[in-house]
Amino acid sequence: MAEEPTTGPKSPHRVVIVGGGFGGVYTAHALQKLTAATPLDITLVSRENYFLITPLLFEAGSGVLDPRHVVSPIRPLLTTTHFIEAQVTGVDMDRRVVNASHEGDPRSHEIPYDTLVLAVGGVTNRSIIPGSEQALAFKTLADAIFLRNQVIDLFEQADVETDPARKQRLLTFVLIGAGLVGVELAGELTEFLHNICRSYRHVRYEELRMIMLEAGPRFLPEMAEDLANFAHKTLAQRRMDIRVNTKVAKIDPGSVTLGEGENIAAHTIILCAGIGAHPLLEKLPLEKQRGRIVVEPTMRVKDHPEIWALGDCAFIPDSVGKPYPQLAQHALREARLLAANIVAAGKGEAPAPFVYQSMGTMAALGHFSGIGRVMKVQIRGFVAWWVWRTYYLMQMPGWSRRLRIVIDWTIALFFHNDIVKLDLYGLEHPLRAQKTPAERPGPPTP
Numbered sequence: 001m002a003e004e005p006t007t008g009p010k011s012p013h014r015v016v017i018v019g020g021g022f023g024g025v026y027t028a029h030a031l032q033k034l035t036a037a038t039p040l041d042i043t044l045v046s047r048e049n050y051f052l053i054t055p056l057l058f059e060a061g062s063g064v065l066d067p068r069h070v071v072s073p074i075r076p077l078l079t080t081t082h083f084i085e086a087q088v089t090g091v092d093m094d095r096r097v098v099n100a101s102h103e104g105d106p107r108s109h110e111i112p113y114d115t116l117v118l119a120v121g122g123v124t125n126r127s128i129i130p131g132s133e134q135a136l137a138f139k140t141l142a143d144a145i146f147l148r149n150q151v152i153d154l155f156e157q158a159d160v161e162t163d164p165a166r167k168q169r170l171l172t173f174v175l176i177g178a179g180l181v182g183v184e185l186a187g188e189l190t191e192f193l194h195n196i197c198r199s200y201r202h203v204r205y206e207e208l209r210m211i212m213l214e215a216g217p218r219f220l221p222e223m224a225e226d227l228a229n230f231a232h233k234t235l236a237q238r239r240m241d242i243r244v245n246t247k248v249a250k251i252d253p254g255s256v257t258l259g260e261g262e263n264i265a266a267h268t269i270i271l272c273a274g275i276g277a278h279p280l281l282e283k284l285p286l287e288k289q290r291g292r293i294v295v296e297p298t299m300r301v302k303d304h305p306e307i308w309a310l311g312d313c314a315f316i317p318d319s320v321g322k323p324y325p326q327l328a329q330h331a332l333r334e335a336r337l338l339a340a341n342i343v344a345a346g347k348g349e350a351p352a353p354f355v356y357q358s359m360g361t362m363a364a365l366g367h368f369s370g371i372g373r374v375m376k377v378q379i380r381g382f383v384a385w386w387v388w389r390t391y392y393l394m395q396m397p398g399w400s401r402r403l404r405i406v407i408d409w410t411i412a413l414f415f416h417n418d419i420v421k422l423d424l425y426g427l428e429h430p431l432r433a434q435k436t437p438a439e440r441p442g443p444p445t446p
């Protein structure tokens with residue numbers, strides 16, 4: 001008689017989540033909770049070992065908040081999830097493995113999965129304007145630190161510059177894109193520039209040129225018109241030159257050329273012109289729209305039930321087929337449902353569609369001002385700024401980080417912005433070596 005094959009204990013189902021932002025971290029967190037009794041084998045792979053609260057990035061860029069305080073380490077948040085700090089370079093969908101490597105280590109590792117969750121977010125859209133790679137981005141912690149150092153460095157140079165044309169170029173700041181990110185950055189930047197002028201004897205705020213360029217007809221299209229008008233007026237009063245219906249034809253090192261031919265010499269050009277397709281997704285043979293993975297309303301990929309996607313990298317259709325916006329408030333809610341859906345699918349139950357009606361949008365404008373809609377109520381000025389701060393403070397996981405943020409904010413109320421340039425690598429830093437204004441060719445000075 002043939003012997004019955006001996007079967008060992010069944011190995012737990014392997015869930016691999018790629019991306020440690022709002023989508024990935026909240027999915028892992030919710031999965032941990034939902035499967036506490038029957039643990040899954042959950043692995044989160046992300047490039048950095050911290051989770052960034054992007055709405056607080058503006059204040060990290062101005063030095064109001066210590067950069068470390070706008071991020072939270074991932075490991076303590078995810079007690080039963082296996083965390084791997086690595087860059088995912090590819091996914092072999094036939095063999096069901098993720099390829100990943102740690103920065104600086106040429107070896108690639110394979111991470112096998114039964115269920116894969118893609119939450120890699122997006123990248124700064126550099127595909128619209130020729131020469132976009134010359135502009136700074138504002139998406140990561142490194143971007144915020146780099147921008148702050150660059151601004152302080154330009155002020156140091158401008159303070160001793162005797163050539164008026166060169167000085168003007170050093171003190172010209174161009175922001176491309178007047179959506180939420182561009183406008184919030186403009187708000188914080190104008191406050192920062194205004195405050196640090198006090199520390200430089202030969203730089204007056206009136207000498208600064210701050211220009212915001214928007215290709216579309218509307219300033220801040222994400223907000224109701226009267227709130228957008230309030231933000232427009234606030235920034236204009238701070239001397240921001242806002243131009244809508246203004247296309248940028250190209251960006252060169254040290255200058256921006258507009259569609260009508262005008263050339264603006266500027267050492268600081270910041271691109272806030274939307275989110276582009278993540279390069280990892282481009283490699284995957286999955287249906288995409290606007291660079292995002294098309295998923296069913298449940299966030300599952302149609303022909304690959306083992307793959308799910310959420311957040312900025314997913315095209316999740318609402319009830320009329322339009323994609324949900326690429327916002328943190330959506331990503332974290334998608335994450336909670338996606339975790340529940342993975343559990344439901346494991347039990348053979350039907351996953352539920354994602355349905356969410358936003359309760360509001362807010363934007364900080366610096367100088368204790370802001371705008372927002374909460375439910376149906378519109379708020380502006382100091383109240384909006386305070387509500388904005390409190391809401392995002394509570395998005396930071398853990399009281400230890402929240403307390404540090406509150407202390408930073410309190411200190412900022414009483415003291416001027418710090419102008420210490422924490423540039424530990426100096427000109428050796430690869431980013432700096434490319435971007436230092438002194439080394440940029442720039443347009444010839446008349």
Ligand SMILES: Cc1cc2nc3c(=O)[nH]c(=O)nc-3n(C[C@H](O)[C@H](O)[C@H](O)COP(=O)(O)OP(=O)(O)OC[C@H]3O[C@@H](n4cnc5c(N)ncnc54)[C@H](O)[C@@H]3O)c2cc1C
Pocket residue numbers: 018019020021022023024045046047048054055056057058086087088089119120121122138139140181280310311312313326327328329330331362
């Ligand atoms: C400056 C700024 C301000 C914002 N303010 C607001 C706001 O006020 N309100 C709001 O609702 N939304 C805001 N947003 C949008 C919000 O941040 C995003 O919608 C949200 O972060 C999307 O979450 P996500 O998890 O999809 O992507 P992300 O948060 O971008 O996370 C993606 C993660 O994947 C990791 N990753 C990427 N590629 C790889 C790879 N190949 N291998 C491994 N890991 C990888 C990244 O390092 C990152 O940790 C803001 C965005 C920015 C840039």
